[in-house]
Amino acid sequence: MNEPHYILRIDIIEGQKLAAKDRNGFSDPYITINIGDETFNTQVIDKNLNPVWNASFDHKLDPQNPHNEIQFICWDKDIFGHDYMGEVTVNLFNFWEGNDIGYFNESNKPQWYPLISARKGEEVSGQILLKIGLIDNENKFLDEREWYTIWRQMNKLNIKEEEDTTNIVNDTNDANNYNDDNVVRHRKKTFSMSKLNEVIGVIFLEIVKATDLPPEKDVTKLGFDMDPFVVVSFSKKTFRTQVINHDLNPVWNEKLHFPILKSEEKYSIKLSVYDWDKFTDNDLVASQYFSIKPLIDKAEQKYEHKYKLLDVDDEMVEEVLNLNVHSKRKEHKSKLVIKIKFVPYEQLRTQFWMALAKIYDSDENGVMNFVEIETMLNSIGSSLTVETISTFFTRFGKNPHKDDLEFEELVQCLEKRLGENKIHRSADLDGEEADDEHLIYLKECPICRGPNLSQLSETDIVTHVAICASNDLGKVSNFITGDFVTESQAQRKWVTKVISKVGFGGYKIGGNNANIIVQDRLTGHLIEEKMAAYVRLGIRLLYRGKGANVDSKTTKNLLQNLSVKQGKKFDKPSSAADIVPFIKFHNLDKDEILDPLDSFKNFNEFFYRKLKPEARLCDSPQDPHILVSPADCRMMAFPTIDSATQLWIKGQNFSVARLLGNEEFARDFEGGALGIFRLAPQDYHRYHFPVEGELSEPFKIDGAYYTVNPMAIRSELDVYGENKRVVSFINSPQFGKVAYICIGAMMVGSIVHTSTPHTYIRRLDEHGYFAFGGSTVVLLFQKGRMLWDEDILANANTCLETLVRVGMHVGKSTVHHQ
Template structure:
């Protein structure tokens, strides 16, 4: 069997004293790296430089049979109008890199001339490091802990452990997981350490089954996940679990890879399935649909966890390396990239893509010159309710939800207690800029700090007070046709940033941009005073079932009764 002997991390740091290949006395160098006949990567082009700096890292899984192979680094000068010019190359035997755990060295760049003489063309600075099996596996288990833990001591509490085991195998019942937690907690301190987790997976029959589920029966998946973690983003565990966004997506840990939410597409008239990656669905159910999970939602530690995850994910999707998630995300969710205003290569990170702008023609506004027609504030899954009481009967199951708790203002709430409600839920794949639903003037905006519970229906239809506990911003819109309308932007798990682009006193038209959410799912609530709006009948019919209606920003949701 051709076993893996280690991971070779290569960092192409820089080059110096390159020859001038262009008329301006400079070069536009870049590097292609080959392992045997396979191209491993192409570096960034550094314009107009003879001493370029790349700091390009790449991890390579090395098998026993490949130790006698070489790595070839070919340097080229990029030309816009003609064929790229070959500068020279560096060839390094892999076995020499394995002789030293860490090697930092300058290598001469050479080019074979027609007379077989070798000419030096500058130097290439390469840093290499070997990661052994012990290091890779230790990093793997630490990463698993880090992925699911919110504590600072690198351990898993009961809630963390439930989420982990459920994400690996959804067939385990809550009592089974609780019992397994106590068996795994060898020192009985109420938490699971890295060594205790390793012991569970490596030394028990249950652990063996969990490992097979986690790795889909392929132990090399640990190596592959590690190899994809050339930088702090993504972590090994991210590569294992984030199946909707990484190239490990084909390694499903369940025979049921996705869960679906049924929505009615208003544009096509058909029912559609909104897919949720399986690991997300089981984690949501572990948190919101189990007795332990629901009780945990009131635990300050769990609320701290959700804030931690939100901040962690926000940082994860703002690093430059996250741009590589854009194309897989588009493919997974079948997004129409032709609608996007800016070129895909203009986004500096995934989050910039997430709150992308669309071409104005892609979202026409319903009857733009008729101010008596209200429109959808977002691309979303929409519910409308003639009364808030009706919404609580059919959709909002939070036991302590009130208009006052939502708005954080008793006097303001008294004006909307008998009013109408729009719930616009944005899934992660949706366009995440939100827009004004009615003509009018922007009033004051009140930010309300809060939690980061998910806005997924799994949680909304449990006894979790999501809307009135989550972070949110309440904006007043003064409309001649609809009276005062409240626009409530609600953040959620993975959405820590609510950004408004309007200002108080600004005259606005329906369809104008009001703001945007950073990465994740999120929700907009619109509150209308009693007897000010008649919702479109198809939306009312679906909401009474209750089924969400998939709509686009700018489409009609109702007309004024004033």
């Protein structure tokens, strides 16, 4: 695969109020630009203190080793040399924190930079107007998030805190003279953790108690009892409290905490109360959702106690939640009492430093001398030199040998040091890293002495120490740990433990097992896909059992006969009796269904049912450059076909040519993107068009009836190239040529197209339906014609499917929006 070709474009537009270096009261200014080993020069503008250059230079970036600084030096051209007029150094890390970095993006506007003097005795004045941005010649319309991700990948960044920039337009009369609406002032930056996949803070939650829970029938079914526990689910994190025996008003007082990503701030916490049963399934008693967005907004507006070491319980807000009761005893007004707060990452980091300072303030006088600071830094594996630590004191005009630092002053210095680390890397096992000096490396917690911190991320280390710093260290042992993957798993008992030991049935996000875990894109919750027990066992034995030979002729005939037989069974009128149990088992929304349930003559008619028009709407209905999901499905997306085969499609013989049944067709999609949209039996089974364009004549490819379960896709069998399928092409003005492949699967009787070939189709127009069973739609795109949404790509990189609905925004065209 070729390395990406990225260009850094630098525009030197004009200067204002430059210094006069010649006797005539003028200068002949030009700019020299230095980046890496390259040097560029603008033209000389004669006799002008307000020159207009309008010069542009392109620097080819090395993705493996991009340069991070650009130096601009202004000169006055003379006959026998030149005079120094000042300079500007732009640090690209600081520049792009919080800015739109794509050159063609509308929000990337020119910025004024004041010239400064790096030479003694040289008087300089004025400022220069610059525009800097990245360009991908093959895709000129990447958005801010996509460019920022590319920049982070180039520089292998994890969590990055920026220090205040030095080149700030001063609040002077000169600076205020420039008020062009097309110019953005070079603003002061602050520490930021606002990017999509970075931690913005931590939720602290206490499950206090529940009141007036409805009694459930006991195991004898003759009396009533309640042994409640709570399952807390948020995004990919799930927790469970202890069981309180025989209590309708249980008190837990159990605490938990979890980090919040930028992409998760609009999600809600799900709290579910279950009744524990020793011999039967646990019963869902009641549940409620709690939105965290108001907490985040409120926390961002105040930092009342920034430099005060807070207890975990400080500023916790008590909330009384009215529970939705799921039992038949609706007369009970069940409530769940919780305490909750959100702590922004910046505040949590401050607590980290304050906790350390408190531990190493040996005489407890609230200030730190040099020895105390050096001892504290040694405890966290720091290799800062004596000279560096001394600058902490001199920054505030203090003598490192005689004076003390206030806690607040120390925190400011440590934060500044973090900001100076352009690429913050963890140290290795010996506490060493590539830089000569590093600030932090912890093998154990300096407060509770808990081991294995070296295996945690920086965020988790900060969280751990901040919690340990609470006034009562014994509280740490009361924190619930998130050992569960989904709510479904958390409410189970010993069966889960047995399964995890047997293999293939164990729970792990992205794991290759028959217990399929997906993330609901609407709520962020992890969901275990429901399937009958015999189906799960059959998949496990078929694809992962010892000596399994799934591509044998016998296996193919068996699966084909099963699928045909099942299809005929669900065509019989008697199969209509299975509709209501199916709806109940999968908890389907009956209100979405277009036709009454009693109108379906058999189960298959219900299976490929139509929905009410308002049940599935198209995102961005006026913008055909937006790619939408073609189905209610579990989705995987990959920027290239190669990445799909590395992470997900493990079939030894898989190829695009085999998938399409034609080598010539396959050439159109070399290096292109691939999307997989897997429909489970409980999904709405009509599929739609994700783009607009001219529809081709479809063609069928006969094949087998293997399941499209992830375990099968990640086996050695080429499921997509073996199964029965129908291929169509769409010639889209926005997306180019798109291949639309409908793939049948185990228990799928037929693939029926309802669309009309050789017509111009629109997004969300119906393309067809699958009869009973699992099935898949695969989309292929030509190289450079589209981009998947970042959250879906992030899940795919961890082999986690994303649950999406028909019409949901999943990508976009790289063709410019007219």
